[in-house]
Ligand code: AMP
């Protein structure tokens with residue numbers, strides 16, 4: 001089951017990964033409207049719930065194991081859906097094990113340090129997941145598109161030459177490798193929004209008063225630099241998707257699909273880490289049992305010795321009783337069904353016997369001629385119902401029947417046309433299985 005889920009997740013995210021070493025042209029290589037095989041939003045709801053439950057489970061293990069940490073970096077253009085993705089994807093996890101950091105224009109104190117300093121300060125401790133809402137990648141995105149940001153960083157002259165971006169890519173890769181080598185996984189998601197979808201979302205932020213706070217004239221100005229950002233993103237993805245920390249380009253035009261993908265990439269990482277609850281040593285177990293003895297001895301009069309254990313046992317008993325009851329009900333149902341089937345078989349046999357008796361009585365009549373009660377001698381009997389059906393499908397004089405319909409517009413074989421009253425008495429047609437098991 002877990003393996004199946006892991007496989008499904010791996011399959012879903014495979015086309016989203018930027019192959020380390022590949023050269024990305026964002027506009028050509030990744031479609032913001034891609035949605036894999038997931039056809040509709042409602043199909044995606046279940047998928048996201050599965051992902052969220054899986055994340056919650058793995059986060060508990062991650063915390064208990066207290067050995068690995070996870071850093072999730074989210075990058076996107078404005079209105080790319082970073083906030084919503086965090087809100088939905090992390091909705092099932094224990095807030096105590098997650099810390100979200102937003103990175104905005106650096107403060108004076110932050111500008112007084114090397115550019116990675118403020119990010120390093122927000123790295124996760126072991127057992128935790130840290131989310132960077134914007135990340136150290138802003139240092140090769142907004143800072144590159146607007147070089148005045150670099151000037152504010154107070155770098156010595158020889159450190160801000162033309163090679164500064166290639167150097168930063170290398171430094172970032174090295175930093176992430178260092179983190180990975182020390183048990184901190186770096187997960188990188190770029191929410192890839194189309195130009196038109198950004199325009200739509202901006203307009204929504206203008207049109208809805210309760211969204212106005214999310215929109216600023218600066219956002220509109222940044223949109224004018226769309227192509228510069230696309231280029232900066234493409235270069236960043238090409239240079240910093242590494243085997244230890246690959247980028248995933250998340251199609252972001254459909255928020256619901258972006259959330260599924262984000263949850264899937266994070267889940268994939270956690271599954272890969274495979275955190276386990278710590279094993280308890282024999283000595284430690286013995287120690288716990290000694291403490292238990294002491295606690296059991298402290299039970300007040302009338303109270304169960306171990307209330308938790310008593311509750312567990314009561315639950316187990318209730319569960320077993322429910323299971324047995326369901327099993328009994330199923331057996332009873334099956335028995336009733338069999339009995340009913342037996343009854344109708346007996347009824348058939350009775351009807352057969354009656355018909356046979358009538359046939360014998362009518363055997364005295366001339367073959368082909370009807371007995372007084374309308375029944376026919378043997379031989380004619382079996383064909384009679386079909387003949388009557390054929391007659392009933394024939395339109396009465398003056399009436400035309402539509403193809404496949406009787407004169408009265410009934411379905412063939414269901415006719416109660418008067419013509420059929422001349423046929424042998426109707427007998428329930430029981431289907432006898434053929435030797436090969438197919439119904440005849
Ligand atoms: P928001 O996330 O929409 O609240 O906006 C935060 C703003 O801070 C964005 O316009 C970012 O481009 C900007 N920002 C983030 N990191 C940096 C940085 N290192 N240098 C300059 N601007 C930044």
Ligand code: MG
Pocket residue numbers: 078219
């Ligand atoms: Mg903004």
